[in-house]
Structure formats: C-alpha cells, structure tokens
Amino acid sequence: MAADAVALIDKVKRDPEFHALQKRRARLAWTLSAAMAAIYFGFILLVAFAPAWLATPLGSHTTTVGIPLGLGVILSAFVLTGLYVRRANTEFDVTTQRIIERLS
Amino acid sequence: MNFANLNVEAVVMFLIFVATTLLITRWAASRARTAADFYAAGGGITGFQNGLAIAGDYMSAASFLGISGLVFASGFDGLIYSVGWLVGWPIVLFLIAERLRNLGRYTFADVAAFRLKATPIRTMSAVGTLAVVAFYLIAQMVGAGKLIELLFGLPYVYALIIVGVLMVTYVATGGMVATTWVQIIKACLLLGGATFMALMVLLHFSMSPDAMFKSATETHPDGLSILAPGKLVTDPISAISLGLALMFGTAGLPHILMRFFTVRDAKAARKSVFYATGFIGYFYILTFIIGFGAITLLMNDPSYFKVGEGGVYDKINGMIGGTNMAAVHLSKAVGGDLFLGFISAVAFATILAVVAGLTLAGASAVSHDLYANVFARGRTSETTEVRISKVSAVVIGIFAIWLGYVFEKQNVAFMVGLAFAVAASCNFPVLLMSIFWSGTTTRGAVVGGFLGLASAVGMVLLSPAVWVKTFGFEKAIFPYDSPALFSMTLAFLGIYIVSKLDRSASAAAERAAFESQFVRSETGIGAGSATAH
Numbered sequence: 001m002a003a004d005a006v007a008l009i010d011k012v013k014r015d016p017e018f019h020a021l022q023k024r025r026a027r028l029a030w031t032l033s034a035a036m037a038a039i040y041f042g043f044i045l046l047v048a049f050a051p052a053w054l055a056t057p058l059g060s061h062t063t064t065v066g067i068p069l070g071l072g073v074i075l076s077a078f079v080l081t082g083l084y085v086r087r088a089n090t091e092f093d094v095t096t097q098r099i100i101e102r103l104s
Numbered sequence: 105m106n107f108a109n110l111n112v113e114a115v116v117m118f119l120i121f122v123a124t125t126l127l128i129t130r131w132a133a134s135r136a137r138t139a140a141d142f143y144a145a146g147g148g149i150t151g152f153q154n155g156l157a158i159a160g161d162y163m164s165a166a167s168f169l170g171i172s173g174l175v176f177a178s179g180f181d182g183l184i185y186s187v188g189w190l191v192g193w194p195i196v197l198f199l200i201a202e203r204l205r206n207l208g209r210y211t212f213a214d215v216a217a218f219r220l221k222a223t224p225i226r227t228m229s230a231v232g233t234l235a236v237v238a239f240y241l242i243a244q245m246v247g248a249g250k251l252i253e254l255l256f257g258l259p260y261v262y263a264l265i266i267v268g269v270l271m272v273t274y275v276a277t278g279g280m281v282a283t284t285w286v287q288i289i290k291a292c293l294l295l296g297g298a299t300f301m302a303l304m305v306l307l308h309f310s311m312s313p314d315a316m317f318k319s320a321t322e323t324h325p326d327g328l329s330i331l332a333p334g335k336l337v338t339d340p341i342s343a344i345s346l347g348l349a350l351m352f353g354t355a356g357l358p359h360i361l362m363r364f365f366t367v368r369d370a371k372a373a374r375k376s377v378f379y380a381t382g383f384i385g386y387f388y389i390l391t392f393i394i395g396f397g398a399i400t401l402l403m404n405d406p407s408y409f410k411v412g413e414g415g416v417y418d419k420i421n422g423m424i425g426g427t428n429m430a431a432v433h434l435s436k437a438v439g440g441d442l443f444l445g446f447i448s449a450v451a452f453a454t455i456l457a458v459v460a461g462l463t464l465a466g467a468s469a470v471s472h473d474l475y476a477n478v479f480a481r482g483r484t485s486e487t488t489e490v491r492i493s494k495v496s497a498v499v500i501g502i503f504a505i506w507l508g509y510v511f512e513k514q515n516v517a518f519m520v521g522l523a524f525a526v527a528a529s530c531n532f533p534v535l536l537m538s539i540f541w542s543g544t545t546t547r548g549a550v551v552g553g554f555l556g557l558a559s560a561v562g563m564v565l566l567s568p569a570v571w572v573k574t575f576g577f578e579k580a581i582f583p584y585d586s587p588a589l590f591s592m593t594l595a596f597l598g599i600y601i602v603s604k605l606d607r608s609a610s611a612a613a614e615r616a617a618f619e620s621q622f623v624r625s626e627t628g629i630g631a632g633s634a635t636a637h
Contacts, residue, residue, distance in 0.1 A: 033195055036195060044337070055329075067331065073191065081377060096627050
C-alpha cells in the first residue's frame with residue numbers, strides 16, 4: 001500500500017464519524033443477515049414440524065399454503081439484498097467519501 | 105463406438121456456441137497481458153455483467169435438470185431445495201462481497217492473508233479451494249459425460265474429453281475475461297430457454313398456476329401430497345445441517361468469491377450480488393413451473409417412458425433417462441425437435457461454463473497462492489505466475505477427465521453436497537473470522553480451517569449416503585448426510601480457542617494489525633482496482 005493510504009487509514013481509525021458510520025453499517029448488515037437466517041430456518045422448521053399446515057389448501061384453490069410461502073422466501077432474499085444495496089450505495093458510500101475527503 | 109443416435113439439431117447449436125465462445129476467447133487472449141487481466145479481467149466487468157456471470161457460475165446443469173426433475177418426481181420438495189440454494193446470496197452480500205473486494209486482489213486467500221502469515225494461511229486456503237474444486241468437478245464431469253451421452257448420442261469418454269479440452273482452452277488462453285463471457289452467454293441462453301418453457305407451460309393453463317397445480321395433482325400418482333412437504337426433510341437436525349451447508353457454503357465457494365475481484369469497486373461488487381440473486385431466484389421459480397408442467401404434459405404420454413407389456417409404465421421412475429430428464433423431455437413437448445436441440449445444447453454449454461469457472465479458481469489457487477506466495481515467497485514475476493496458472497489449468501483439465509473416467513460407475517450425488525460442506529466448514533469460517541474478529545491469529549485460523557475441512561470430509565465419508573450407499577456397509581457411523589452443523593461448529597470453535605490461547609509475539613502483531621485492515625475493508629482506502637500498476 002502507498003504511504004499516503006497508510007497515513008489516511010491511521011487518521012480514519014481515530015475519526016468519530018467513521019466509527020458512527022461503521023456502527024450503522026454493521027447494525028444493518030447483521031440485522032439483515034439475521035432476518036434472512038430467521039426466514040429461511042423458520043421455513044425449514046415449518047417443513048420439519050408443521051407439514052400438515054403447509055399442506056392446507058388456500059381457500060377453494062388447489063394451491064397449498066406452502067407454495068406461496070416458499071416462493072416468498074425466494075422473493076425475500078431478493079428484497080433484502082435490494083434494501084441493503086440501496087442504503088450502502090447511497091448513504092454509506094456518500095458518508096465514507098465525505099470522511100475520506102475531509103481527512104485527506 | 106456408436107454415433108447412430110447423434111442428435112443433429114443439438115450438435116449444430118452446440119457447435120455455434122463453441123465457435124462463438126472460442127472467438128471471444130481469442131479476442132480475450134489478445135487483450136490479456138497482465139496477471140490482473142488473467143485473474144480478474146482487469147477489474148473491467150460491470151456490476152450487471154458480473155451479476156449475470158455469477159448466475160452463470162452458479163446455475164449448473166445439475167441444478168437445472170436436478171431441481172426440475174425433483175419437482176417432477178415429488179413436487180413441493182423441489183422448492184425446499186431451491187430455497188436453500190438461494191438464501192446464501194444475501195449473506196454473501198451483507199458480510200463478504202464488498203470486504204472481499206476491498207481487501208483482496210485475485211483469490212479469497214488474499215483476504216485471509218492480509219494480516220495473517222502468508223505461507224500457512226495460503227497453503228490452507230489453497231487446500232480448501234482445491235478440495236472444493238475437485239469434489240465439484242467430479243460431480244460435474246460425471247454428470248456431463250452421462251448427460252452428453254444421452255442428449256447427443258456421443259460416447260461417455262468422448263464427451264469428457266470435449267468438455268476437458270474446451271474448458272482448458274477457455275481458461276488457459278482467455279483467462280478470466282473469456283471465462284466471464286462464457287458465463288454471461290450461458291446465463292442468457294439458460295434463462296431464455298427456461299423462460300420460454302415456463303411460459304409455454306403457463307399458457308397451456310391459461311396463465312393460471314392454480315390450474316397447473318390442480319392438473320398436476322390429478323395426473324401424478326401421489327396426488328395431492330405433491331403439494332406438501334414429503335420425504336426430503338425427515339428430522340430437524342438433518343434439515344438444519346443441510347440448510348447451513350447450502351447457506352454458508354455459497355459464501356465459501358472459491359470460483360464464486362473470485363468473481364468479486366473482476367469489478368471496479370465495492371459498489372459494483374454489491375450490485376453484482378443484487379442482480380445475481382434476482383437472476384438465480386427467478387431461475388428457481390422457472391424450474392418449479394417447469395417441473396410441475398412436466399407432470400401434466402409428460403406423464404400421460406408413454407413416448408417419454410419405458411413402456412412394459414400391455415402399455416404399463418412407471419409414471420415417475422420409468423422416464424427415459426431418469427427423472428433428471430424431465431426438463432429435456434418437456435422441451436420437446438412444448439417446442440418440438442428444434443427446441444429440444446436448443447435445450448440440449450444449453451445443457452452442454454452450462455456444464456462447460458461451470459467447469460471453466462472451477463478450473464480457473466483451482467489454477468489461481470495453485471499459481472497465486474501456492475506458487476507465487478508460498479514456494480517463491482513473492483520473488484517471482486507476473487509473467488511466470490500467469491504461466492504457472494495456465495499450466496495448472498491444463499493439469500487440472502487432464503485430472504478432471506481422469507476423475508470423470510474413474511468415477512463413471514460411482515454414485516456421485518453426494519459430491520456437490522460435500523463441496524458445499526467443505527466450503528462452509530473451511531473457507532467460510534476462516535474468511536469470516538479474519539475479516540470480522542480482531543482476535544483471529546494465524547495459528548487459530550489454520551487449526552480451525554483444517555479442523556473444519558477434515559471433519560466435513562470425515563463425516564461425509566461415514567454418513568449414510570457414502571458409507572452405506574456407496575461403500576455398501578450395513579450401518580452408517582455418522583448418522584446424518586450433511587455434516588455442516590457439526591463441522592462448522594468445530595471450525596469456528598477451533599479458530600476461537602486456538603487464537604485465544606496463542607500467546608506468541610506474531611499473534612500480538614496480527615491482532616494489532618486488525619484496525620488498519622478493518623478501516624480498509626470498510627472504506628476501500630488503498631484497495632484500487634485490479635488493473636496493473
């Protein structure tokens with residue numbers, strides 16, 4: 001790494017705005033990870049413990065409860081990644097850029 | 105040798121694919137000069153392109169034919185599988201992708217070795233990489249040989265040699281640029297073909313999924329039970345263990361992790377996962393529709409089955425070529441011989457793209473991790489490193505053909521599961537702990553990583569799927585097919601405990617270096633793009 005990058009990293013290390021930003025980022029990343037794990041393992045546990053409920057038909061249709069639920073897990077993966085990318089590529093990147101410009 | 109069953113449409117369309125990709129490879133070879141070009145396409149791939157390429161790397165012929173076949177045979181259970189294959193992607197995004205991009209250059213070992221000692225860490229990462237690549241390659245090569253034999257009427261060994269030679273040509277002459285474009289073209293063809301099939305199925309039912317499900321339950325011998333969880337998940341421990349392997353294995357696959365170095369920055373790395381998740385999720389929904397469509401459109405037509413005396417046939421296992429052929433037969437049912445040829449060619453292209461990605465990941469681990477940083481200890485030139493990589497690709501190609509030959513008669517269904525278990529239990533814990541935990545030391549990471557690798561392989565060997573079904577012993581020593589719950593725990597505990605007990609001076613220096621690594625992983629300061637300097 002270039003010497004100026006090393007010096008900049010040292011300044012960022014001690015910067016309160018960086019630490020505040022990092023906390024927000026970490027909170028979002030781990031919350032969304034936990035949400036994805038909860039959705040997925042929730043679905044798996046339903047399959048293991050409540051297969052009869054998943055087999056219930058929706059109203060007068062043939063389609064069972066399990067099908068929209070399973071497709072919902074797929075959709076939720078897409079939505080959660082979208083949420084993260086939107087915040088990271090705007091708010092987080094802008095703040096990071098501002099910190100770097102202020103310190104360099 | 106018997107070429108009498110040669111499928112002419114499929115062969116012609118496949119030759120067009122090969123000709124196109126070889127032209128691209130020649131173009132890529134003329135541009136690829138530096139190591140950055142070879143390993144990371146010079147960092148010049150956009151987020152959208154990389155998203156397609158990741159999808160191309162991930163959507164194997166096994167998942168296309170396997171999942172639609174599973175849906176055809178048992179309905180809802182297929183959905184449980186496809187959900188598992190998808191949910192690793194958000195984890196890759198939230199925890200790994202951008203930090204990998206900010207810390208590494210060509211391989212994921214760059215990241216683990218950022219503040220830990222290069223020699224032991226890179227040796228271990230390379231072993232982890234090569235193990236995943238080998239297990240994955242065995243599954244792909246055997247599947248490829250059998251599929252091509254069936255679809256194209258080409259003898260098994262010829263098929264292996266064609267696959268081996270083409271994948272080495274892509275990788276050794278065109279490096280990452282050629283491999284990426286092979287993935288992108290294949291992803292478009294596969295998504296296009298599957299979309300057409302799913303659309304034809306839905307049109308058959310006036311665009312009503314409910315009518316499709318209703319008709320399927322009336323046709324399938326298992327009736328209404330195909331819309332409910334069946335035999336796939338029997339006990340919660342197996343279910344959770346398999347779930348962990350699928351979810352975190354994705355985040356430890358070396359050929360997938362490599363793809364994040366091909367984009368310019370963290371922003372593009374994030375976008376590529378977003379697009380990839382969308383494409384892969386969409387693809388799994390298509391396979392679900394294709395599987396259900398195949399039930400109605402194929403089960404009542406004896407021409408797709410081995411028919412016994414008096415016109416009796418098994419509506420599931422009697423399918424010609426096995427249930428994995430459901431999607432292929434459906435392509436004929438909805439689009440005639442021409443479309444059958446197209447889907448067969450796409451299946452071939454799919455295998456080729458996946459094995460090319462694996463070969464590149466394996467070759468990079470040998471040249472960039474083992475050769476340049478362990479044997480030569482950094483005292484080598486880029487040109488030599490790239491040459492070693494190309495030679496490694498050739499060696500891996502020959503090895504892959506040999507593995508395909510040796511394992512022809514074996515049941516290799518467990519190999520992909522094993523690859524995911526190793527990725528989740530060795531590569532992923534080392535990567536995660538080195539990025540996020542300041543206390544991680546070289547000793548901890550090496551011990552934990554090898555513990556995860558050894559326990560995953562050991563438990564799979566002793567599991568019902570291998571010990572009983574492959575080796576033929578009476579009773580399995582380890583009761584579960586998927587070891588991830590146990591082997592991941594061992595890996596993380598190993599890293600944690602050994603790091604905690606590590607009182608060496610170098611361990612203290614490694615802990616002290618965490619903060620700078622952390623700033624760089626979060627901000628990308630000093631990361632630059634993968635262009636040569």
